[in-house]
Amino acid sequence: MFRGKAPALWLLIALVALGAPAAWARDKIPLPKPRPAEAPAVAARAAEKPGADAPQTEAAKPPPKPEPPPPTACRLALTDAIAIAPSIPDITGPGSCGGPDLVRLEAVVLPDGSRVAVTPAATLRCPMASALAAWVRDDIAPLAATLDSRIAALDNFDSYDCRGRNRVFGAKLSEHGRANALDIRGLKLANGRLLSLTDRTTPRAVRESVLQSVCARFSTVLGPGSDGYHEDHIHLDLAQRRGGYKMCQWDVWEPLPAIAPLLPAPRPDEAPPREVADRPAEPDRAAPPPAAPEQAEPAAEQPEAEQPPPPAKKSAKKKRRTEQRL
Numbered sequence: 001m002f003r004g005k006a007p008a009l010w011l012l013i014a015l016v017a018l019g020a021p022a023a024w025a026r027d028k029i030p031l032p033k034p035r036p037a038e039a040p041a042v043a044a045r046a047a048e049k050p051g052a053d054a055p056q057t058e059a060a061k062p063p064p065k066p067e068p069p070p071p072t073a074c075r076l077a078l079t080d081a082i083a084i085a086p087s088i089p090d091i092t093g094p095g096s097c098g099g100p101d102l103v104r105l106e107a108v109v110l111p112d113g114s115r116v117a118v119t120p121a122a123t124l125r126c127p128m129a130s131a132l133a134a135w136v137r138d139d140i141a142p143l144a145a146t147l148d149s150r151i152a153a154l155d156n157f158d159s160y161d162c163r164g165r166n167r168v169f170g171a172k173l174s175e176h177g178r179a180n181a182l183d184i185r186g187l188k189l190a191n192g193r194l195l196s197l198t199d200r201t202t203p204r205a206v207r208e209s210v211l212q213s214v215c216a217r218f219s220t221v222l223g224p225g226s227d228g229y230h231e232d233h234i235h236l237d238l239a240q241r242r243g244g245y246k247m248c249q250w251d252v253w254e255p256l257p258a259i260a261p262l263l264p265a266p267r268p269d270e271a272p273p274r275e276v277a278d279r280p281a282e283p284d285r286a287a288p289p290p291a292a293p294e295q296a297e298p299a300a301e302q303p304e305a306e307q308p309p310p311p312a313k314k315s316a317k318k319k320r321r322t323e324q325r326l
């Protein structure tokens with residue numbers, strides 16, 4: 001009896017089987033609850049949300065910059081009326097090199113407003129720059145006035161330089177590595193004259209005046225005659241030592257003699273006559289035995305020994321050497 005109704009029944013079963021899962025799914029999968037009316041706006045809530053998005057936002061932000069330290073008393077005192085010395089960032093390393101409170105000393109400003117250029121500009125700690133400015137203003141400017149000119153520039157040979165003393169590898173850190181030193185070769189005057197501090201042709205009085213002034217102001221002064229490394233410049237620094245010990249080593253050499261030292265000295269009056277000095281010595285030395293008793297007397301032999309030997313060979317050599325030197 002079911003045989004005739006079978007296709008319709010199976011069709012019904014199939015339709016139920018296909019529709020049932022969808023209806024079942026609609027009933028089982030939870031749908032979000034409707035948004036309550038009192039909920040905050042979507043955008044505002046996303047901004048306040050401390051969820052998974054928050055760390056990414058923090059990571060994307062650059063780290064906050066540390067607060068710059070307040071200006072030092074030196075920095076406040078070193079105004080544009082004293083020096084053109086803008087502050088530059090601290091230098092840290094390598095090693096112990098660098099330091100805080102750095103400036104780039106470009107010029108010293110004199111009381112009349114004129115500028116003394118530092119060429120090239122020097123990288124220094126503020127106290128060292130300040131000491132240099134005071135030295136130029138109070139000592140060097142008046143010195144230049146005595147020479148009927150004014151100071152125009154300082155010849156900066158070296159300032160900050162991360163290195164050992166005297167550029168010796170492995171030596172103790174130089175004050176240059178702490179931006180606490182300046183090497184200076186000379187002073188340039190407005191009239192174009194260059195006063196080299198280590199040149200013997202620079203008036204000795206000028207060099208001595210500079211020596212007195214720097215040794216009164218700086219804790220280390222090294223120049224010619226100090227250690228062999230400062231024959232062509234003067235080293236100045238503000239190194240702090242136990243007991244306030246200062247080092248002032250600079251020999252102000254005598255000016256070069258007016259007469260060239262290569263010229264022979266004038267013949268002294270007490271020198272023996274030339275005919276005696278030019279007498280050939282060989283025949284006397286080859287004298288026969290009868291001369292021996294005379295040579296035994298020291299008084300007779302002494303003048304012979306002091307006479308310059310006149311062999312022709314040596315005289316020619318000496319002559320050639322003199323020609324080369326001239």
Ligand SMILES: [Zn+2]
Pocket residue numbers: 158176181182183234235236
């Ligand atoms: Zn130096």
